[in-house]
Amino acid sequence: MTQMIKARALGKSYRGVRALDAVSFDVEAGRIVGLIGPNGAGKTTALKAILGLTPFEGELVVMGKNPYTERDSLMREVCFIADVAVMPRWLRVHQALDFVAAVQPRFDRSRAEGFLRKTDIKSFSRVRELSKGMVTQLHLALILAIDARLLVLDEPTLGLDLLFRRQFYDTLVNDYFDKERTILVTTHQVEEIENLLTDVIFIQRGRIALSTSVEDLGTRYVQLTASAEQARLARQLQPFHEREVFGRVVQLFEGRAPQELQKFGDIRTPSIADLFVAKMQGEAA
Amino acid sequence: MNVMPMLIRRELWEHRALWVVPLVIAGLIVVAAMFPHASMQIDSADVATPQKYMALFALFHSAMTVPQLLLLSVLLPYYLLDCLFAERKDRSILFWKALPVSDAQTVLSKLLVALAIVPLGVFVLTLFTDVAASGILAVRFHGSPLVRAFLRWDTQAWIHTQGIILAALVVVVLWYAPIAAYLLLVSAWAKRNAFLWAAMPPLVGMLIEKIAFGTTYLAKFLGYRLRIADILGFSHGAAGRGASAAGEHASGMLERLRPWEAFANIDLWLGLAAAAALVWLTIRIRRHQDDG
Numbered sequence: 001m002t003q004m005i006k007a008r009a010l011g012k013s014y015r016g017v018r019a020l021d022a023v024s025f026d027v028e029a030g031r032i033v034g035l036i037g038p039n040g041a042g043k044t045t046a047l048k049a050i051l052g053l054t055p056f057e058g059e060l061v062v063m064g065k066n067p068y069t070e071r072d073s074l075m076r077e078v079c080f081i082a083d084v085a086v087m088p089r090w091l092r093v094h095q096a097l098d099f100v101a102a103v104q105p106r107f108d109r110s111r112a113e114g115f116l117r118k119t120d121i122k123s124f125s126r127v128r129e130l131s132k133g134m135v136t137q138l139h140l141a142l143i144l145a146i147d148a149r150l151l152v153l154d155e156p157t158l159g160l161d162l163l164f165r166r167q168f169y170d171t172l173v174n175d176y177f178d179k180e181r182t183i184l185v186t187t188h189q190v191e192e193i194e195n196l197l198t199d200v201i202f203i204q205r206g207r208i209a210l211s212t213s214v215e216d217l218g219t220r221y222v223q224l225t226a227s228a229e230q231a232r233l234a235r236q237l238q239p240f241h242e243r244e245v246f247g248r249v250v251q252l253f254e255g256r257a258p259q260e261l262q263k264f265g266d267i268r269t270p271s272i273a274d275l276f277v278a279k280m281q282g283e284a285a
Numbered sequence: 286m287n288v289m290p291m292l293i294r295r296e297l298w299e300h301r302a303l304w305v306v307p308l309v310i311a312g313l314i315v316v317a318a319m320f321p322h323a324s325m326q327i328d329s330a331d332v333a334t335p336q337k338y339m340a341l342f343a344l345f346h347s348a349m350t351v352p353q354l355l356l357l358s359v360l361l362p363y364y365l366l367d368c369l370f371a372e373r374k375d376r377s378i379l380f381w382k383a384l385p386v387s388d389a390q391t392v393l394s395k396l397l398v399a400l401a402i403v404p405l406g407v408f409v410l411t412l413f414t415d416v417a418a419s420g421i422l423a424v425r426f427h428g429s430p431l432v433r434a435f436l437r438w439d440t441q442a443w444i445h446t447q448g449i450i451l452a453a454l455v456v457v458v459l460w461y462a463p464i465a466a467y468l469l470l471v472s473a474w475a476k477r478n479a480f481l482w483a484a485m486p487p488l489v490g491m492l493i494e495k496i497a498f499g500t501t502y503l504a505k506f507l508g509y510r511l512r513i514a515d516i517l518g519f520s521h522g523a524a525g526r527g528a529s530a531a532g533e534h535a536s537g538m539l540e541r542l543r544p545w546e547a548f549a550n551i552d553l554w555l556g557l558a559a560a561a562a563l564v565w566l567t568i569r570i571r572r573h574q575d576d577g
Contacts, residue, residue: 053382054573075385088377090299102291103384139380 002029004150004182005050009058012045019045021206022058029149030179031213032196035186036276037203043186046203047154050184051080063150076105079148081156085135089128093121093138100142112145115175133164140168144176151176153185157192169196194272202279209279218269222258224251226265234264241278252278288386292394293402299371300364303398307353307360307407311414314349318418319425342439343446349418350411350450357407361399365468368395369571370479378574388571392469396564399465400458408454412447452544453517460516460547463556466563473570516550518543 005027012020020042027033037043049056052071060067065074087096093116101109116123119137127135136157143151157165173196177183187193200217202209212220224234231242231249237260239251252270253261261267270278297304369392372378381391423436468483475482491504509515547553 072385072387075383080379080383082379082383083376086376087380088299088372089375092298095295095298099291099295100384103288103386105385 003027003061004029004063005184006061007046007050007059010046010049010060011057012042012049012054014045018206020049020056023203023206023208025201025208025211027182027184027199029182031198032173032177032183032185033199033201034190034193034197034272035184035201035203036190036272037186037188037209038280039188041203042206043188043203044154045206047080047152047184047186051075051078051152077148078150078152079143079146080152080154081139081143082154083156083158085132085139085158085160087127087135087139089126091127092123093125093127094123096127096138096142100146104146106147107142108145108147112141115141115144132160133167136160136164136168140171144171149181151181151183153183155187156185157187157189165192169193172196190273190276191271197272200272202276204280210275214272217272217275220254221270221275222253222256222261222267223270223274224253224261224265224267225249226251230264234261237261241281250274288390289394289397292386292390293398296368296395296398297402300368300398303360303364303403304406306356307410310353310356311410314352314414315417315421318421339442339445342442343449346415346419346443346446347450349415350408350447353407353411353414354404354450354454357404361403361465362468364403365395365399365465366472366479366483368398369469369472369567370475373574389568392473392564392568392571396465396469399469400462404454404458408451415447449542449544453542456516456544456547456553457513459557460510460513460553462560463563464510466560466567470563470567470570473567473574510556516547516553518546 003026005025007026008024010020010023011018023042023046035043035046045054048054049060050062050067052062052067052069052074055068062074063077067074091099097109097112100107100112116138119134119141121130121134121138127138130138157168160168169192172183185193185197197214199211199213201211224231224239225245225248226234228247228249231251234251235242237253237256239253241252243250248265252275258267372381419436419438423438426436471483472479487503487507491501491507494500494503
């Protein structure tokens with residue numbers, strides 16, 4: 001496995017506030033990693049450090065490079081979208097293609113044009129004349145035609161309606177992703193991307209709350225739904241989170257075998273969203 | 286990779302006024318030359334000596350080109366204040382930063398557009414305008430022998446006139462380079478209202494100086510940096526002439542220009558050093574910027 005990102009004791013302060021506090025994590029090639037946390041948790045700070053947009057403390061290696069000192073050459077192999085619906089409003093579609101083709105050596109113009117042909121976007125239109133959904137399609141057409149090894153997405157679908165959000169992620173996974181590429185995506189809307197992720201990193205108040213692959217998630221965490229009575233018994237096995245749903249108790253366990261818990265009620269692997277909520281509330285308590 | 290030419294094209298796409306306005310003005314000059322109300326009164330005395338002829342020739346041809354160059358003194362400061370501000374205002378900065386273009390390339394492309402591409406492009410445009418308008422006038426005033434003598438195509442005099450204008454343009458651009466770099470810096474730095482932020486530091490500085498010390502050194506210095514007459518050698522010999530000689534003064538103006546002497550002026554080089562420092566600072570500022 002090739003290591004795409006290696007962060008060790010990554011730190012960053014803004015005016016005395018620790019936005020990132022000695023964060024360590026790895027991202028391997030061919031994974032889709034979700035960097036998930038509430039607003040202000042440090043997600044964007046981490047991404048900015050990875051993209052070389054901000055200086056940082058600690059060690060950070062992205063594709064063998066120091067992102068801060070080697071940003072320009074790094075951006076040839078890294079692609080990032082902060083918000084798919086934002087592009088320069090005066091730009092014409094054909095100008096966008098011309099520009100990216102001239103500055104980005106890994107851009108395949110015919111691929112982008114092929115993608116645009118499937119849409120209603122006209123070559124002479126300006127971005128300001130396009131609907132938000134069309135801007136998203138244009139942005140995607142440009143990005144998907146760049147043969148980047150690492151794609152970084154920062155809340156890419158913020159402010160888009162459900163239809164375009166779904167379309168965005170579907171295109172990303174079907175037309176773009178393969179084992180050679182790596183995607184790092186931040187969001188606070190976990191439900192939306194949980195089916196595509198291979199790895200999750202939970203981040204809260206500048207610290208890593210959880211870092212795991214989705215495969216490991218199933219062996220590490222068990223969710224038990226039981227009656228109040230059974231739940232009381234199961235409580236001896238020390239669930240780290242508990243909530244009530246329609247009179248039944250939902251408990252989350254870490255490091256317990258499913259066999260141990262089966263007898264109390266229904267068990268399943270918790271969803272990333274459930275786990276996220278549990279971890280965040282646990283930390284806050 | 287042709288990154289720099291593309292960055293320059295990108296500027297001209299975004300800031301279309303930089304080439305649309307000069308083209309419109311050029312068109313108006315050519316059209317104006319076709320209309321009958323343009324009349325010329327030339328006495329035989331005006332072209333009696335080679336010196337007088339040359340002065341009038343230069344005045345006529347610079348009248349076709351200089352207004353365009355003066356127009357740049359409005360267009361370019363506006364462009365410089367807007368270029369790095371706009372990408373943050375419309376939040377497109379992260380779109381640009383997601384591409385493998387360095388901050389230095391971006392900032393330098395904007396400076397290059399303001400200090401070389403547009404001034405030289407407009408100068409070349411004025412040459413065509415001048416030839417076209419003079420040609421039209423020569424045909425229209427064909428009947429007048431004096432005007433015909435005056436409008437007769439004189440390659441040597443024309444190259445001489447335009448050469449002085451070009452040399453003056455180069456000196457003016459270099460003299461204003463630190464001001465251009467300052468506007469670029471404000472454009473990169475101002476959170477809102479770049480125009481206000483550009484005007485504030487000098488105004489506040491002058492006010493504080495006046496109140497605290499009762500002096501006006503800053504105002505005098507800024508006046509010196511904004512005035513181009515001295516650096517172009519205009520003032521030499523102009524002092525002491527009376528208002529009665531104003532007409533002669535104007536027609537002989539171009540002849541008295543000594544733009545190349547500016548290169549011996551240390552202040553020009555100090556200004557360029559200051560411009561380099563300001564540009565370096567602008568690149569540093571843009572490096573740390575995002576849409577936040």
